[in-house]
Amino acid sequence: MKKLKRKHVEERLFIGLMIASMVIVLSSLALILGAVLVKGLPALNWAMVTQVPKGGYYLGKEGGILNAITGSLALAGGATVLSFIVSLGVVFYLHLFAKNTHVIEVVRLALDVLWGIPSIVFGAFGFTLMLWMGMRASLLGGIITLALLELPVMTRTMDEVMQMVPFELKEAAYALGSTRVETALRVLWRQTLPGLLTAVLLAFGRGIGDAASVLFTAGYTDRLPTSLLRPAASLPLAVFFQLGTPVPEVRQRAYAAALVLTVIILLISIGSRLLTQRFTRHVIR
Amino acid sequence: MTFAALLAPFIAVALWLRARPLFEIIPLGQLLVSSAWRPLQKEFGFLPFIVGSAAVTGLAMVLAVPPCLLCAIYLAEYAPRRLREAVKPLIDLLAGIPSVVYGLWGTLMIVPFIRDILIPWSQSVFPNTPLFQTQNPTGYSILAGGIVLAAMVFPVIISTAEEVIYAVPGGLREAALSLGATRWQTIKGVVLRRALPGILASVILGFSRAFGETMAVMMVVGNMPQIPHSIFDAGYPLSALIANNYGEMMSIPMYDAALLAAAFILLLLVLVFTVVARLFLLQAVKRAA
Numbered sequence: 001m002k003k004l005k006r007k008h009v010e011e012r013l014f015i016g017l018m019i020a021s022m023v024i025v026l027s028s029l030a031l032i033l034g035a036v037l038v039k040g041l042p043a044l045n046w047a048m049v050t051q052v053p054k055g056g057y058y059l060g061k062e063g064g065i066l067n068a069i070t071g072s073l074a075l076a077g078g079a080t081v082l083s084f085i086v087s088l089g090v091v092f093y094l095h096l097f098a099k100n101t102h103v104i105e106v107v108r109l110a111l112d113v114l115w116g117i118p119s120i121v122f123g124a125f126g127f128t129l130m131l132w133m134g135m136r137a138s139l140l141g142g143i144i145t146l147a148l149l150e151l152p153v154m155t156r157t158m159d160e161v162m163q164m165v166p167f168e169l170k171e172a173a174y175a176l177g178s179t180r181v182e183t184a185l186r187v188l189w190r191q192t193l194p195g196l197l198t199a200v201l202l203a204f205g206r207g208i209g210d211a212a213s214v215l216f217t218a219g220y221t222d223r224l225p226t227s228l229l230r231p232a233a234s235l236p237l238a239v240f241f242q243l244g245t246p247v248p249e250v251r252q253r254a255y256a257a258a259l260v261l262t263v264i265i266l267l268i269s270i271g272s273r274l275l276t277q278r279f280t281r282h283v284i285r
Numbered sequence: 286m287t288f289a290a291l292l293a294p295f296i297a298v299a300l301w302l303r304a305r306p307l308f309e310i311i312p313l314g315q316l317l318v319s320s321a322w323r324p325l326q327k328e329f330g331f332l333p334f335i336v337g338s339a340a341v342t343g344l345a346m347v348l349a350v351p352p353c354l355l356c357a358i359y360l361a362e363y364a365p366r367r368l369r370e371a372v373k374p375l376i377d378l379l380a381g382i383p384s385v386v387y388g389l390w391g392t393l394m395i396v397p398f399i400r401d402i403l404i405p406w407s408q409s410v411f412p413n414t415p416l417f418q419t420q421n422p423t424g425y426s427i428l429a430g431g432i433v434l435a436a437m438v439f440p441v442i443i444s445t446a447e448e449v450i451y452a453v454p455g456g457l458r459e460a461a462l463s464l465g466a467t468r469w470q471t472i473k474g475v476v477l478r479r480a481l482p483g484i485l486a487s488v489i490l491g492f493s494r495a496f497g498e499t500m501a502v503m504m505v506v507g508n509m510p511q512i513p514h515s516i517f518d519a520g521y522p523l524s525a526l527i528a529n530n531y532g533e534m535m536s537i538p539m540y541d542a543a544l545l546a547a548a549f550i551l552l553l554l555v556l557v558f559t560v561v562a563r564l565f566l567l568q569a570v571k572r573a574a
Binding site: 007008010011014015017018019020021022024025026028029031032035036039109110112113114115116117118119120121122123124125127128129131148151202205206208209210211212215216236237239240243254255258261262265266268269273 | 291292293296299300302303351352353355356358359360363372374375376377378379381382383384385386387388389390392393394436439443466467468469470490493494496497498499500504524527528531544545548551552555556558559560562563
């Protein structure tokens with residue numbers, strides 16, 4: 001009887017600990033979002049998101065963070081387009097043409113390893129590439145580096161989506177006499193579109209939030225991004241640089257930039273949820 | 286496709302080529318164990334930075350692993366379906382938050398907490414334990430880095446571990462339960478044993494994520510090139526070293542080679558961790574099948 005009691009006590013104890021850990025994890029999310037909201041909301045106003053920094057901005061004078069917002073969108077957008085093109089090729093190849101399962105395994109492993117490489121290393125690598133090509137910190141350099149960073153996220157997510165396509169669907173398309181490319185473009189494409197878009201959103205989210213890789217490669221500027229060969233500002237670096245100043249007004253802008261960035265990430269997260277729901281509703285099984 | 290497969294080795298080679306001038310003067314073995322960091326005298330000892338990275342990451346893992354595993358077990362084994370489905374997107378959201386936002390949170394909440402509450406408290410409770418004493422009253426410390434990193438690796442460990450535990454076949458659980466084991470005994474004796482390689486992999490993945498993390502740590506860790514002796518001392522991880530000094534790296538001879546050597550070392554360590562973790566995961570998949 002005593003033994004029975006002890007095992008139930010132990011179970012209760014561990015359930016208690018589990019619930020406590022869950023509370024710790026979820027409250028850390030709540031604390032982070034709460035801290036950004038509480039500090040960011042009072043700092044956010046119309047001028048902040050519609051103006052570029054003006055004279056004396058870094059001493060607390062007029063101006064906003066439009067340069068960082070547009071810069072980030074341009075960087076992450078460009079990188080996403082670039083890595084989408086490469087990913088689509090890799091994924092269609094893996095699922096339609098590759099026959100050797102060892103090759104497929106190795107490519108997946110390589111992508112997973114790539115996923116684990118710290119963004120600062122991508123930054124350093126992008127920087128060395130740019131030195132070789134004689135480029136300076138620029139929007140283009142940032143886009144290329146971010147595209148490399150986004151590539152594993154996008155390719156692996158697309159790969160997972162493609163794996164969910166039933167094999168019979170491909171067989172049916174082949175049986176009707178379509179070639180592999182036709183199958184890819186007409187059948188697989190439609191079947192997986194919402195999933196592919198989710199992959200794009202995830203990669204975009206990783207790209208827009210990353211600071212360490214654009215630090216070397218895209219630089220920072222007070223201007224709007226107008227040329228591929230000029231430096232571009234970005235939101236994460238706006239947070240980072242402005243937080244380091246002693247002027248309270250400038251630190252306010254760091255909070256505002258962090259809030260804008262967090263809102264973008266939230267929108268992406270909600271968007272990909274909605275797409276996943278759509279994906280599971282309309283797909284042929 | 287070949288491009289994707291070869292990118293990681295290519296990055297390693299490119300960094301190594303750029304770092305080679307440094308390796309020619311000072312052999313890699315000596316760089317790793319020397320703690321003299323005087324770029325102007327061409328002395329580049331990476332030891333304080335490697336210790337800094339290891340200390341911050343180690344603290345983060347001590348703080349993160351127990352709650353993460355308990356949380357993963359709860360989600361996979363106990364939580365009702367609706368709770369599971371409500372919590373998982375939140376964990377994904379945690380994974381999506383940019384590292385500068387984590388860093389901002391660290392400077393706003395964790396650093397003041399350590400400075401105003403934890404340091405005075407630990408000095409009155411453990412006055413003779415060197416690990417809890419410090420000359421650095423700012424709160425910018427390896428502990429702050431550890432706490433911020435712990436929050437960053439929560440989603441990595443939880444989502445991988447939860448999936449591995451969830452994938453353990455139900456028949457095994459039923460067998461143990463039918464012998465009169467409680468659910469917790471079943472989990473402890475059967476499920477966890479079966480899921481062990483996958484759980485190890487999730488921990489290693491978390492470790493390597495924390496090891497390479499840059500911005501968030503850099504914002505709270507104090508960045509002093511010294512070997513920390515207490516959890517309240519400032520440290521200087523490898524990743525922060527690279528990010529902080531890129532601006533000056535062209536002006537001092539050999540400095541760029543040294544920084545890219547740091548990136549190379551970081552890459553190698555992380556590559557080893559990730560490959561080991563992936564091999565564990567493959568084994569876990571084979572075991573489950």
